[in-house]
Amino acid sequence: xxxxxxxxxxxxxxxxxxxxxxxxxxxxxxxxxxxxxxxxxxxxxxxxxxxxxxxxxxxxxxxxxxxxxxxxxxxxxxxxxxxxxxxxxxxxxxxxxxxxxxxxxxxxxxxxxxxxxxxxxxxxxxxxxxxxxxxxxxxxxxxxxxxxxxxxxxxxxxxxxxxxxxxxxxx
Numbered sequence: 790x791x792x793x794x795x796x797x798x799x800x801x802x803x804x805x806x807x808x809x810x811x812x813x814x815x816x817x818x819x820x821x822x823x824x825x826x827x828x829x830x831x832x833x834x835x836x837x838x839x840x841x842x843x844x845x846x847x848x849x850x851x852x853x854x855x856x857x858x859x860x861x862x863x864x865x866x867x868x869x870x871x872x873x874x875x876x877x878x879x880x881x882x883x884x885x886x887x888x889x890x891x892x893x894x895x896x897x898x899x900x901x902x903x904x905x906x907x908x909x910x911x912x913x914x915x916x917x918x919x920x921x922x923x924x925x926x927x928x929x930x931x932x933x934x935x936x937x938x939x940x941x942x943x944x945x946x947x948x949x950x951x952x953x954x955x956x957x958x959x960x
Contacts, residue, residue: 791852796865806853834913837889863888874930882918
């Protein structure tokens with residue numbers, strides 16, 4: 790069984806260790822905010838989540854390789870300054886690429902509170918709705934909010950649980 794923390798909760802996945810993280814999150818843990826876009830090639834960034842502080846395409850990494858990892862999905866970023874800034878900047882289109890973008894941008898802000906334009910250009914997700922300018926403004930707004938409040942760039946970690954929840958693929 791692959792054991793990791795997902796959004797602050799200890800989980801054990803009773804699945805084949807070769808299962809992509811994307812499908813463990815969606816099918817076994819019922820965290821459906823993470824989307825599939827490119828068919829598992831890791832090209833589009835739609836399935837991006839945060840693993841140990843860095844942005845990772847969840848379709849291209851197996852749960853067996855993440856033993857002991859700390860995973861944050863878009864659901865774990867509720868209330869993060871970036872999600873609030875996205876609403877304030879009206880930067881929500883169809884919502885398909887947004888979860889991956891939010892995770893990639895939150896990981897970037899965690900590593901660099903004032904990302905350069907080149908770093909924003911390097912984010913793995915592109916919005917087909919044409920919201921890139923608003924998305925960039927939202928990142929800037931979130932960075933300013935976090936700097937002004939002295940708030941850490943990542944959400945507070947929930948209290949640890951004593952025993953992990955075991956999740957399996959539904960039949």
